[in-house]
Amino acid sequence: MASTTLHIIGIALAAVSVGMLACALLEALTSRRDTAALAVSALVTGAAGGVLWYVTRPGVVRKRHIFATVAWTWVVITGVGALPFILGGTFDYGGAGLVEQVVNSLFESASGFSASGSTVLADFESPGRGLMMYRQLTHWYGGMGVVVLAVAVLPFLGVGGLELISAEAPGPSSDRLTPRVSETARRLWIVYIGFTVCAALAFFGADGFSSLYDAVAHAFTVAATGGFSVHADSIGHYDSVAVETVAIVFMILGGTSFSLHWRAVANRTVTYHRNSEFRSYLTMLAMASIVIVILLWLENGLSLGSSIRGGVFTVVSLGTSTGLSNATGPGSPGDYVTWVAGAQLVLLLLMVVGGCTGSTSGGIKVMRMRVLGLTMLRSMRHTQTPRAVIPIRLGRDVIGEGVVARVAGFFLLHFVLIIMGLLAVTALGGDLESSLGAVVSALGNMGPALGEAGPTSNYAVAFSQPARLVLALLMVIGRLEIFPMLLAAMALADRGRTALR
């Protein structure tokens, strides 16, 4: 493995260990149950990160190493991130053996760092506050990306920096905010931290929130468009319109490009409406909300108020790939697995699309969907005028053919991965409805899925252990937008073939 790759992994591990340490302190000050688990994890992670950082020297990152660097960093932090859950015995209930505990911990860690929000946690009362906050913190780290963080603290990283950010950041191209890559990464993190603070304050001020702990925990979730909550019934626990409204606003903002947030803050002017992707994103959420509210009202027999409350919250939650739920229990208006099939299919579509490029959300992304739609329209025009040269435009910009081909390739691979994932998960024992929802949800980093893996259930009920591992892998693949993980796997295969020869 290249020295720079190990160096970046070292920095990422060090960053994660700081979070673990902070949570260990919180645990020591509050419930004290998992203090040792968090402290030991922080020590091990920090030591491993420190050694890697000390013994390796960063250099220029080669093109072929970029994807491997990002992929390996994510694999390592997902593995190490499971340590507090394993050591704390978080999943040691119901006669679970060590293997099952490890599998569940890895699943929870992958779900956390990939900002998915799918959970196998059934007992939300036993773990201490520190451990629960660590669970939320994994979202926050993964939302903006640990590699972006590493680049921000690596001022000497040369050529490959922007490519590293591109490989990790969601979207077909990364937005360079400043000429210096490390400065771009730093600014992104500054906006991200500011956003989280604002969300925490808004939650804390909302009628229904009981503590600062709850507010910070949910701020981590909405900033990262994750989906974890410190309560088993998620946002439904508060049963408060004010809390849900705050969550809706911050989920929408979390699904928006952070470059746009930076520009709004830096220029002190609101420029969101000039961004065509943002307009499409809002239109999509509005249209989906209208359709679902009508379907819930007319076909599910809910009152108009319940339809609006349940429909809009769920649309925004899944449309931004957050995955929070306002269901107060099975069969309540927010429990979307009880909705009519048409409404669930609209949600499935939202799960596939996701939020804007450059945001913390998952899915294919609105911009890519627009490019795909325009490619389809171009094909439509080509059937009549086969020789016409028709460029694809987004707003006033003409999209290069290379980007169009890349987007089409991404879509195809996404589609193929859904099918492969579906085959694998159903072969490992999942039912079709839950598996379809879970695979789409995992690749799009949504969180809750359909069927037995709905918002009022959890993945341990719906899927076998091997299926959970497959889903965890899909979450990481989805978070890195497919290419890095597949290319890293291809590089490994190539190396194996060469070694065999």
Place this chain on the structure above:
Amino acid sequence: MSWGLATLVDAGLVVGVATMLCGLAGIGDDNPDALAFGGVGAALALVAAVARRRVAPPERPTAGRVFAGIGLLWTVLVLFGAALYAGTGSVSRFDDAVVESAAGFTTTAVTLLDAAEVSRTVLLFRAATSWVGGLVAIVIAVVTLPVVLRSTALIGYTTGRRGQDLVPNATVGIRRVFTLYSSFTAVCAAAYLLTGLGPVEALVFGLGTASTGGFTGRVDSMAGYGAGTQAVAAAGMLVAGAGIFVIWWVVRGRVRPLWRSQELRTFLVLLVVATLAIAVHRGVGWGEAGFMALSMMSTTGFAVADWTAWGTSATVVLLVAAGIGSMLGSPGGGMKVMRARLLMGSAGGELRRQLDPYALILVRRDGETLTQRTLDRLGGHQIAFVVLVGSGAMLLGISGVSLLGSVWGSVSAFSTVGPSMGEVGAYGRLEGLDWPSRLALVPLMMGGRMTIPPLLAGVGLILRWYRVAVRQSRFRTRLAERRRQTRSKSDHDDA
């Protein structure tokens, strides 16, 4: 005279003769259907034969007209069938008649008919609609698109170099396709006869097998038949799914193209893999697994067992097989094996390009290298495929079908398979659906039968007409406004 009208006349002749023969077959049954079908068929055949002498297709029709003609052709065929079903009272409601007719002409194995309740004539007519639908689909794929249109935009939908062997020109191509298709149907029917079926049943099964229509008229499809009949059906589906080129090569004794065909190899490999993947399930026999894999990949829709009760992953394998579909030049639907191959090659190339942006990545089809432009267009069509299937699922979901039934039903109907998980079930019975859901299947089946380019062209034409109409109406309004202003000004001057 437009290309569409000429095609419509040709199809009218075939449908007329087929309908007349169905009527003739029912004479002596003491059933009024025979007379009605025979009379309508004879009249249609006569009108078409007279019109055929007067209507000649243009030498070089434009792509838009050809696609519009294809859309018109399928619509008229479906409406004709529906009128006949409803007019003779074979199907009581007109909307159900439209569904039955659409299922027939699009070679989709869903039905409301029960062989125990309908006359021999209606049974044969339903099977004949599938046969005509299959014939039209093959002619469009191997003659119209590659020879009449000669458009590079359609690579992936046409048959490339190998097409020139079977179809040197349109006239010879149509004649050969008709002969091969009819002969194959006759062989299938004869084989069914040998397994002990009655003549009408053998003919219905033969027509359903050769056209990949999958219609049997029985509520349990092929489940109640012996191993011999099922083996004939499996062999027939294999050949029908492999397409007209394979039949041509076999008839001509040409082994080399058979051996060198990437598409055939992929088709067979996929079949074997699907069979293995299904057969690992407890309680599923190898024969059943192979039969159902064949049925789905050829998009025929015959069933020998209630496969919806098999393991979940087996049903997913069947869903994927139905989505991929058969080979080019077959009457089956789906994405087609060749296009799936090309798209996978294109996606793999894009993955490699991430490492080396300047890499020259070639995607080949039977030795032919495809341009990036062609692959982009194919990608656009693939996106349209997914969008249409997704929209179809949503349409079904909103019309009241369950989530699983909507997703499965949309893929199955768009691939012209028919049976699906959920309300429709393994044997393709439509009684479980409400009328809005049944009607929602019609555009899906027809869309799948037309394939993507004509569908996109049709939508494009409608959009263009709409734009022109809007422009004209704006122009007229402006003109009227100006006239009014001029008149009021002159009135004012006069005053």
